[in-house]
Each structure stands twice: as structure tokens, then as C-alpha cells.
Amino acid sequence: MTRTTADSASAQQKARRVDSEFGHVGERAVVLGASMGGLLAARVLADFFRTVTVIERDELPDDPVNRRGVPQGRHVHSLLARGAQILEELFPGFLDELVAAGAPVWDDGELSKVYVSFSGHELPRSGTVAGDHQAMAIHMPSRPLLECHVRRRLRALENVTIHGGQDVAELTAAADGSRVTGVRRRPTGVAGGPGRGRNGPRCPYACPSREAWLWATD
Numbered sequence: 037m038t039r040t041t042a043d044s045a046s047a048q049q050k051a052r053r054v055d056s057e058f059g060h061v062g063e064r065a066v067v068l069g070a071s072m073g074g075l076l077a078a079r080v081l082a083d084f085f086r087t088v089t090v091i092e093r094d095e096l097p098d099d100p101v102n103r104r105g106v107p108q109g110r111h112v113h114s115l116l117a118r119g120a121q122i123l124e125e126l127f128p129g130f131l132d133e134l135v136a137a138g139a140p141v142w143d144d145g146e147l148s149k150v151y152v153s154f155s156g157h158e159l160p161r162s163g164t165v166a167g168d169h170q171a172m173a174i175h176m177p178s179r180p181l182l183e184c185h186v187r188r189r190l191r192a193l194e195n196v197t198i199h200g201g202q203d204v205a206e207l208t209a210a211a212d213g214s215r216v217t218g219v220r221r222r223p224t225g226v227a228g229g230p231g232r233g234r235n236g237p238r239c240p241y242a243c244p245s246r247e248a249w250l251w252a253t254d
């Protein structure tokens with residue numbers, strides 16, 4: 037796998053957008069939630085929309101810190117091979133960055149380095165796994181470290197904006213209800229909203245008492 041620096045990776049991403057097979061799809065895409073699903077959706081949408089806006093309830097500092105929206109973030113996480121390959125395709129050089137930031141990687145098939153037990157049945161602790169070790173490499177960044185690096189790569193894209201600390205309060209729809217046209221958001225913690233610990237945006241949507249902005253999706 038060829039890896040590049042973050043700078044050349046950014047250039048590659050821009051080139052990829054220009055060369056996109058499907059070309060321009062729309063003016064603005066809005067992604068709700070900046071967890072792994074939302075972040076990667078935003079990365080793909082950036083190839084097809086003029087601007088992509090991600091709205092996340094939690095504050096999103098530039099550091100790898102745990103946050104409330106990912107309560108499992110303190111649990112051990114591993115990035116299996118296919119997920120790592122996709123991340124590398126979307127963000128060239130990403131895996132090297134993770135490893136440089138301290139993420140352990142198991143990429144030599146050496147069984148003495150891993151302990152795996154299924155219901156008490158342990159994998160052998162000696163020898164080497166057969167096959168292409170690089171292709172089956174397992175990266176083990178913490179969840180906050182993984183999200184943090186994906187956010188940094190996304191923020192480097194000129195047409196992607198990530199807003200933390202904003203609750204999506206409501207989806208707006210066309211008069212005939214045929215399609216969603218936008219979202220209403222407000223700063224996290226505004227009384228009366230669907231904030232932390234409550235359900236997300238409701239449908240049909242009662243107008244929030246204090247809304248901030250309305251964005252159309254196109």
C-alpha cells in the first residue's frame with residue numbers, strides 16, 4: 037500500500053473530487069452527527085456537493101478526548117482490515133498517521149503478540165498466521181484518537197465544515213411532505229430542546245421554542 041503525507045493526500049482528495057465519475061450532485065449536504073458514520077458520510081459527500089456541513093451535539097475539540105455521544109469510547113476498539121483499507125482510500129496516509137500518533141498495529145501475523153479467546157477457547161500463542169499480514173493488519177487506535185484524526189482530515193477539506201456543540205432540533209420538509217429540505221439547529225443546552233439524554237429530532241416536528249438557524253439542503 038502506497039502512503040503519502042497529509043499534504044499530498046489533501047491534493048489527491050481535491051483531484052478525486054474533480055474527477056468524480058458522477059460529478060456535481062447538489063449545492064449543500066447536511067450530515068447529522070459527527071461519529072464515525074457521519075464523518076465518513078461527509079467525506080464521501082464532499083466529492084459530490086459544493087459544501088458539506090456536519091452538525092454534532094457534542095463539543096468537538098481538536099484533541100482525542102472522550103465525549104458523551106460515544107459512551108463506548110472508553111472501551112477497547114480495534115479497526116479491522118477492511119475498515120482500515122477504506123479509511124486509507126478516503127484519507128491517503130491515514131494509517132501511517134494513526135501509527136505515528138501511537139496506535140498499536142498488528143501487521144506481522146505473529147501469534148505471540150495477541151491473545152484471543154472465544155468462550156474460553158484460546159487461539160494458539162505461538163507461530164505465525166498464514167497469508168498476507170499487511171492485508172489483514174489490525175490497527176488499535178483508541179476511539180477518541182480515531183475520531184480525532186478523521187475530523188482533522190475532514191477539516192482540511194475546503195468544502196467541509198464541522199459544527200460541534202449544536203443540537204439538531206428539527207428537520208424541515210417540503211409543503212407536500214415529499215422530501216426533507218433542511219434542519220434547524222441550536223446550541224447544545226438550550227432549554228426545551230431534544231438535547232443530551234433525550235431523543236433526537238422528532239417527526240412531525242413541533243417548532244422549537246428557541247431555534248438558531250435554518251439551512252436548506254439545496
Ligand SMILES: Cc1cc2nc3c(=O)[nH]c(=O)nc-3n(C[C@H](O)[C@H](O)[C@H](O)COP(=O)(O)OP(=O)(O)OC[C@H]3O[C@@H](n4cnc5c(N)ncnc54)[C@H](O)[C@@H]3O)c2cc1C
Pocket residue numbers: 068069070071072073074091092093094104105106108111112113114115116119202203204205230235236237
Ligand atoms: C462497547 C462497544 C465497543 C465497540 N467496539 C468497536 C470496535 O472495536 N470496532 C468497531 O468498528 N466498532 C465498535 N463498536 C461499534 C461502533 O462504536 C458503532 O458502530 C459506531 O459508533 C456507530 O457509529 P454511528 O456514526 O452510526 O452512530 P453513533 O456513534 O451513535 O453516532 C451518533 C452521533 O450523533 C450525535 N447526535 C445524536 N443526536 C444528535 C442531535 N439531535 N443533534 C446533533 N448530533 C446528534 C451523537 O452525539 C453522536 O456523535 C463498539 C460499540 C460498543 C457499544
